[in-house]
Amino acid sequence: MSAATPAQATSQGNRLLGTxxxxxxxxxxxxxxxxxxxxxxxxxYNNQFLAWNNVSDLFNVNAYIAxxxxxxxxxxITGNIDISVGAAIGVLVTLSGYVALGLxxxxxxxxxxxxxxxxxxxxxxxxxxxxxxxxxAYLKIPAIVVTLGxxxxxxxxxxxxxxxxxxxxxxxxxxxxxxxxxGIPVPVWVMIVLTGVAFLWMRYSRxxxxxxxxxxNAEAARLSGLDTRRILMTTFILSGLFAxxxxxxxxxxxxxxxxxxxxxxxxxxxxxxxVGGVSILGGVGTVIGSTLAAILIRFIxxxxxxxNISPFWVKAILGILILVTVLSDVVRRRRQERQ
Amino acid sequence: MTALLELEGISKQFPGVRALEDVSFSVAAxxxxxLVGENGAGKSTLIKVISGVHKPDTGTIxxxxxxxxxxxxxxxxxxxxxxxYQELSLYPELSVAENIFMGHAPRREVGxxxxxxxxxxxxxxxxxxxxxxxxxxxxxxxxxxxxxxxxQRVEIAKALSINARVLIMDEPTAALTESDVERLFGxxxxxxxxxxxxxxxxxxxxxxxxxxxxxxxLRDGHFVGSKPVAEVSEGELIRMMVGRxxxxxFPKLPSExxxxxxxVRNLTRKPTTRDVSFTxxxxxxxxxxxxxxxxxxxxxxxxxxxxxxxxxxxLIEGQRVDIRSPGQAMKLGIAYVxxxxxxxxxxxxxxxxENISMAILGSLTRLGVVDKSAERxxxxxxxxxxxxxxxxxxxxxxxxxxxxxxxxxxxxxxxSKPKLLIVDEPTRGVDVGAKAEIHRxxxxxxxxxxxxxxISSELPEVLGMSDRILVMRQGRLVAEFSRAEADQHxxxxxxxxxxxxxxxxxxxxxxxxxxx
Numbered sequence: 001m002s003a004a005t006p007a008q009a010t011s012q013g014n015r016l017l018g019t020x021x022x023x024x025x026x027x028x029x030x031x032x033x034x035x036x037x038x039x040x041x042x043x044x045y046n047n048q049f050l051a052w053n054n055v056s057d058l059f060n061v062n063a064y065i066a067x068x069x070x071x072x073x074x075x076x077i078t079g080n081i082d083i084s085v086g087a088a089i090g091v092l093v094t095l096s097g098y099v100a101l102g103l104x105x106x107x108x109x110x111x112x113x114x115x116x117x118x119x120x121x122x123x124x125x126x127x128x129x130x131x132x133x134x135x136x137a138y139l140k141i142p143a144i145v146v147t148l149g150x151x152x153x154x155x156x157x158x159x160x161x162x163x164x165x166x167x168x169x170x171x172x173x174x175x176x177x178x179x180x181x182x183g184i185p186v187p188v189w190v191m192i193v194l195t196g197v198a199f200l201w202m203r204y205s206r207x208x209x210x211x212x213x214x215x216x217n218a219e220a221a222r223l224s225g226l227d228t229r230r231i232l233m234t235t236f237i238l239s240g241l242f243a244x245x246x247x248x249x250x251x252x253x254x255x256x257x258x259x260x261x262x263x264x265x266x267x268x269x270x271x272x273x274x275v276g277g278v279s280i281l282g283g284v285g286t287v288i289g290s291t292l293a294a295i296l297i298r299f300i301x302x303x304x305x306x307x308n309i310s311p312f313w314v315k316a317i318l319g320i321l322i323l324v325t326v327l328s329d330v331v332r333r334r335r336q337e338r339q
Numbered sequence: 340m341t342a343l344l345e346l347e348g349i350s351k352q353f354p355g356v357r358a359l360e361d362v363s364f365s366v367a368a369x370x371x372x373x374l375v376g377e378n379g380a381g382k383s384t385l386i387k388v389i390s391g392v393h394k395p396d397t398g399t400i401x402x403x404x405x406x407x408x409x410x411x412x413x414x415x416x417x418x419x420x421x422x423x424y425q426e427l428s429l430y431p432e433l434s435v436a437e438n439i440f441m442g443h444a445p446r447r448e449v450g451x452x453x454x455x456x457x458x459x460x461x462x463x464x465x466x467x468x469x470x471x472x473x474x475x476x477x478x479x480x481x482x483x484x485x486x487x488x489x490x491q492r493v494e495i496a497k498a499l500s501i502n503a504r505v506l507i508m509d510e511p512t513a514a515l516t517e518s519d520v521e522r523l524f525g526x527x528x529x530x531x532x533x534x535x536x537x538x539x540x541x542x543x544x545x546x547x548x549x550x551x552x553x554x555x556x557l558r559d560g561h562f563v564g565s566k567p568v569a570e571v572s573e574g575e576l577i578r579m580m581v582g583r584x585x586x587x588x589f590p591k592l593p594s595e596x597x598x599x600x601x602x603v604r605n606l607t608r609k610p611t612t613r614d615v616s617f618t619x620x621x622x623x624x625x626x627x628x629x630x631x632x633x634x635x636x637x638x639x640x641x642x643x644x645x646x647x648x649x650x651x652x653x654l655i656e657g658q659r660v661d662i663r664s665p666g667q668a669m670k671l672g673i674a675y676v677x678x679x680x681x682x683x684x685x686x687x688x689x690x691x692x693e694n695i696s697m698a699i700l701g702s703l704t705r706l707g708v709v710d711k712s713a714e715r716x717x718x719x720x721x722x723x724x725x726x727x728x729x730x731x732x733x734x735x736x737x738x739x740x741x742x743x744x745x746x747x748x749x750x751x752x753x754x755s756k757p758k759l760l761i762v763d764e765p766t767r768g769v770d771v772g773a774k775a776e777i778h779r780x781x782x783x784x785x786x787x788x789x790x791x792x793x794i795s796s797e798l799p800e801v802l803g804m805s806d807r808i809l810v811m812r813q814g815r816l817v818a819e820f821s822r823a824e825a826d827q828h829x830x831x832x833x834x835x836x837x838x839x840x841x842x843x844x845x846x847x848x849x850x851x852x853x854x855x
Contacts, residue, residue, distance in 0.1 A: 204711070206704040213697060216686035223645065223675065223683055224697040224751065225666035283688045 027277025027285075027325070031292040035299060042303040049306045056185060058298055062272075063187035064089075064249035066294035069272035070198045071129075071242030073290040076273050077202075078235050079215040079282030080136060080143035084150035085243050085269050088128050090261030091154045092121035092247035097167035097257035104171045114174050121251070122244035128154070129240020130233070137232035155261045162259035170255065177253035187249045194245065195291040202287060211235055216283030272297060275321045279329050342401075343368045343536045344389070344420075344505050349398035351384055358384040359395070362562045364555055366505065366536040371527060373551035373568070374540045377580055377796065381560040382540050386507050389538070390422040391415030421503030423494050423511060431483030436464035438482050439497045467496045471526050488519030495526060506530060507538045512546060513632065524550055542630050544573050544836050556580055573836055574828070581798050581831040591804050591822075592782045597621035599657060600759045600790035601673075603642065606651035611637035613814040615651070619759060619790040624781060626805030627794045628830050634814040635794045636678055639761045642792075643675040644668040656758070669698060674752035678763040678794070684748035685736050692718035692732035694747050698755045721750030726776060742773025749777065753784070760784065763794045778804060798827055810834055 043050040068085055075082045100117035104110070128150065135146040179186045202208035210231045213221040222228045251257055276293035278285030301314045342365035351359040359381045366372040376382050387393040389400070391409035400407050402418055409415040429438050437444070440460050447456040464478040473492050476485075482493055491511060498506050508527075512520045527537055527550060539551055547554055548568060556563040556579040563579050601619040606612055611634040619625045629635045640646045642653060644662040653660055655671050662668045665675070677683035685694055696703055696714045703710050703717070718732035725746040729739060736747055745765070752760065765781070766774040781804060785791055795801050801808055808825045810818040810833040818833040 204709055205707050206700055206709055207707065209693065209700065209709055212689060213686050213693075216688045217682070219683050220686055221697070223643075223665050223677060225664075225669045226697070226700070227666065283686065 026289075028289045028292060031276065031289065031296055035292065035296055038296075038299050038303055042306055046306045049303065054302065056188075058302055059188045059191075059295060060185045062294045062298040063185075063191040064246040064253075065268050065272055065297070066191045066291040067194055067249060068243050068246035068269045069276070069290040069294050070194055070287045071239035072269045073273045073276065073278045073285055073287050074198075074202070074211060074235050075143070075239045076270075076278045076280060077215045077282060077285055078211050078232060079218065080232070080235070081270070082132065082147045082236070082239050083144060083266055084128065084132060084147040084154060085239070086263075086265030086267075087151045087154035087158070087261045088125060088240070088243045089247045089250060089265060090259075091128075091158050092124050092244055093251040093257055094158060094162050094165075094167070094259040095124055096121040096248060096251040097170065097259070098162075100170050100174050101167060110171050110173055113171050114176075117171075117174060118176070118248045118252075121247045122241060125240040125242075125244025125247065126237050127240065129237040129243070132240070133233040133236030136236060137229040151266070158259060158261060165259045167257040167259065168255065170257070175252045175255060177249050177251075187253070190245070190249060191291060194242070195287055198242075198287045207231060207234055212283055214282075268297070271318055271322060275318070275325050277325065277329075280326060281329070281333065284329070341367060341403075343403060345401040345404075346385075346389070347399050347401070349385070349388055349395045349400075351388060351393055351395050357560055359388070359560045361398075362557065362560070364562070364565070366538055366553075368504070368534045368536050369531050370553060371531055371537045371539055371551045373547040373554040374538055374557065375542075375544070375547060375554060375576065375580060376557035376563075377798070380557040380580070382557055383509070384560075385557065386422060386509060386538065386540065389415065389505070389507060390420050416501055419502060419504035420507070421498030421501060421505065422507040422509070423491070423498060424509050429482045429490055429493060429497075432481060434479045434481055435468075435476060435485075435493050435496075436461045436478040438493055439464045439467065439478075439500050441497070443501065463500075464496070467499055468492070471496060471499070471529060473526075488515055488522065491515070491519070491523065492526070495530075499530075503535060505536045505538065507540075509540045510542065511539075512541065512543065520546075542632075542835065544576060547576070548573065574832070577831045577835060578828060581827045591624060591778075591806070592786055594622045594782075594786040595788075596623050596806070597788060600655065601642065601792070602652075602654040602657075603638075604652040604654070606638065606641055606648055606653065608637065608641055608646060608648045609814070611814050612641060612648070615811075615814075615816045617809055617816060617819070619792050621758070621788045621790045622785050623806045624785050624791045624793055624804050626801035626808045627792060627811060628798065628801045628808055629796075629811035629834055631796060633811040633834070635811050636763055638811070639675065639763055639792065639794060642668070643673055643761060645675075669755055669757075672756075672758035674698070674755055674757035674760050676748050676752055676760070676762040676765060678767070680745055680748050684751075685744060687737035688735060690733050690735055691722065691727065691729055691739075691747055694736055695721050695732070695750045695754055698751050717754050721747075721754060724753070725750050725780060740773075742769035742776075745769050745773065745777065749780070757789065759790045759792065761792045761794070764796060765793060766795075766797070766800060798830060801825075801830065802827065 048054065068089065072082055072085060096117050099120045100113055103113040103116055132143070132147055132150055135141045136143045177185070177187050181189055202211065210221065210226050213224070213226060214228050214231050218228055272294040273285070273290045274280060275296070276285065276289030276291070278290055297318060300317055301311055304311050304313055345365040347363045349359055349362045362381065362385060364385065374382050374385065384393060388395050391412040391414055394410070400409065407418060409418070409420075430441065433441070437460075440463075445456045445459040445463065446453045447459070461478050468474070468476055468478070471492065473496075476489060476492065482490060485493065495506070511523060515523065527539070530537060541547060551568050553565060554568050554571065554576065555565040556576065558580060597620055599618050600621050603618070604616050606615045615638055617625070627635045637646060641648050642662070644664045644667055647663065653662060655673070660671055662671065668675070681687075686697070692714055695718045696709075699717070700709065703713050715732060721727070722729060722732060727739075727743050727746045727750065729743065736744060739747065749762075749765070762781070766777050769777070781791055781793070793801070793804060802825055805825070806822050808820045808822070808830060809816055810820075810830060812834060820830060
């Protein structure tokens with residue numbers, strides 16, 4: 001009974017092939033294949049690429065981008081956008097540093113100081129998200145305008161208050177992102193866990209479901225009795241939450257903190273979401289996609305170095321990826337509409 | 340009269356719909372030719388054929404006897420066809436003159452570069468307006484600051500600036516005040532004297548009689564007849580428009596009528612709903628007939644909490660209620676299947692199951708998590724009950740046919756177990772088979788005690804399905820018929836005209852305020 005007939009084997013093979021094809025049909029599957037191909041391809045060309053140091057770095061460097069992109073993906077899935085995320089991270093990183101230094105000066109025990117310095121920016125992120133969400137959901141102002149305004153306020157405010165200061169002498173144990181757990185850097189753990197939680201949230205929670213519905217067809221969602229305003233508000237607060245966590249990951253990865261807004265950081269986050277298959281038209285995509293895309297972006301950057309191509313190509317390659325992804329999304333929708 | 344524009348044997352098919360079949364039509368220079376028919380009769384498709392938007396599948400178009408083909412709106416325009424659509428196609432931020440000469444502004448050379456000759460453009464805009472007896476318009480004013488009547492005059496001037504020989508006007512008076520209508524008529528008559536052929540589409544039959552020389556009736560994409568206006572009566576015209584046979588319908592089953600589910604008293608939201616009062620009882624299908632824009636959908640949306648009323652009362656099972664949102668209306672047991680399933684009913688990227696559960700998501704949720712097995716059960720129930728043709732509840736909705744998509748919307752609302760089901764154009768754009776199924780379903784639901792308010796622009800559907808028929812016209816409830824007394828002519832007349840009583844029908848029961 002153990003020997004499978006050729007027919008059975010073929011049918012099993014077909015099923016496997018079908019599953020593979022379905023996976024490849026999704027953006028997530030495609031990204032996974034790209035990641036593996038890049039990993040093996042570049043590894044064969046230059047096996048330094050496969051050194052543990054480098055592999056760990058491949059997943060670690062962009063982990064905070066991936067976490068911020070979780071929030072961004074939710075915002076884009078509801079049919080909105082958040083331009084302020086880059087400036088928010090800049091402000092929250094600095095805030096974290098000031099809280100740590102201030103409370104340490106006040107003589108609080110280090111563990112309390114560090115927890116406060118990790119939690120306050122997360123709350124601050126949620127507050128920024130709540131303000132964005134209020135303007136978008138209740139005052140019905142387009143998200144691109146609201147968050148562009150927020151971007152300017154935060155960026156300008158940071159320059160006025162902290163003006164490019166460098167914060168150092170951070171308390172012992174503050175730089176948690178430099179730690180490992182079971183041999184894997186903490187930021188990678190955070191990225192994996194949050195991606196998983198957010199994926200389950202989007203898939204199984206009532207609010208997550210409603211986020212897709214609002215992005216897919218806000219009018220139909222409203223007529224079905226969903227409170228679209230509350231859903232948008234929640235989405236922006238969540239986006240702020242993830243920006244806050246990303247800020248802590250960023251702030252705690254070095255011994256010092258620069259009080260600046262990294263130029264173009266919001267574009268990196270949006271790129272991860274879009275390349276991850278989150279439709280810029282709303283209603284479609286997963287946070288697994290955006291996390292894989294964030295990792296892929298780092299892979300490409302690193303791979304170019306290992307095959308001796310100027311890393312300045314990264315931006316051009318990302319641009320092509322964005323255009324290809326958006327184009328295929330638009331083409332797919334048009335084809336469906338024609339049916 | 341010799342024809343300036345002649346269409347012969349025009350057919351046009353869209354996926355699933357035969358929009359025009361063997362339609363012939365002609366209009367002479369200096370003639371005002373009215374084109375009438377119910378919604379969906381094919382008027383819009385016909386004018387789109389004339390204006391080059393749609394290419395007919397078969398048939399010929401001739402201008403002064405010469406056969407022509409229009410590949411694009413541009414080639415139709417070049418041949419002198421000008422179209423004024425219902426939604427005016429003007430640029431609000433540009434001036435009157437710029438709008439009139441959009442795309443063909445007079446130019447002059449500065450050195451070797453062509454630039455817009457603003458002086459000439461404004462001058463010629465003024466001339467064109469003056470030729471229409473419009474002397475009170477500043478050609479440099481932004482169009483966005485003009486009222487609807489003036490915008491329409493700009494639209495006419497724009498048509499004339501390209502030397503239109505045929506001017507198509509699609510419901511030009513729909514949004515106008517009475518004095519603007521008079522002025523529009525003056526302009527149309529002026530154009531007629533100048534030898535322009537005018538194709539005039541209107542639902543208002545008085546206008547047809549006041550203005551037109553000839554009238555052509557379309558019905559279900561077919562040519563019904565073309566007559567000089569002087570030789571036709573209003574009653575005859577209505578008969579030509581609605582005279583259809585009721586064959587493909589599933590007949591309404593008898594059901595026991597129970598107590599009032601919904602009572603609406605003096606509901607008002609100007610201008611679409613004025614002093615409307617009616618009841619819907621359990622086990623009853625109440626049809627609501629009327630033309631597009633008569634205020635039927637708006638009245639339904641007032642009941643469902645999408646719009647807020649100025650005044651009036653709504654009672655559910657005898658209790659006065661204050662409905663401020665769709666969510667509240669749902670809690671009171673009201674369900675609303677909207678008119679446009681694409682923009683209002685479905686989230687197309689989502690699965691059937693997820694669409695069906697959308698209105699009852701709250702009751703399927705435990706501690707913020709959707710109970711998927713319960714959700715699957717509801718989805719499977721509705722797929723079975725409504726006979727939705729799909730591989731499973733996991734299929735995304737955009738892969739379904741129109742009729743099955745509509746059933747998903749109906750399923751979403753049935754899942755909420757309503758007492759009152761409001762359906763707005765329940766069978767628009769679905770094929771005959773799905774239509775019969777939706778009718779059967781509504782009939783069964785009424786038998787189970789549900790009160791149904793059905794808005795429909797298809798008279799056979801209203802007549803075939805309703806226990807009682809309400810007719811709305813221009814925001815008012817103007818007539819109510821029992822199933823026995825209603826027929827195509829008296830309902831059709833009540834929809835279209837307050838002046839005519841069609842002789843061979845029993846009298847309608849007027850219910851509008853003041854008229855009783």
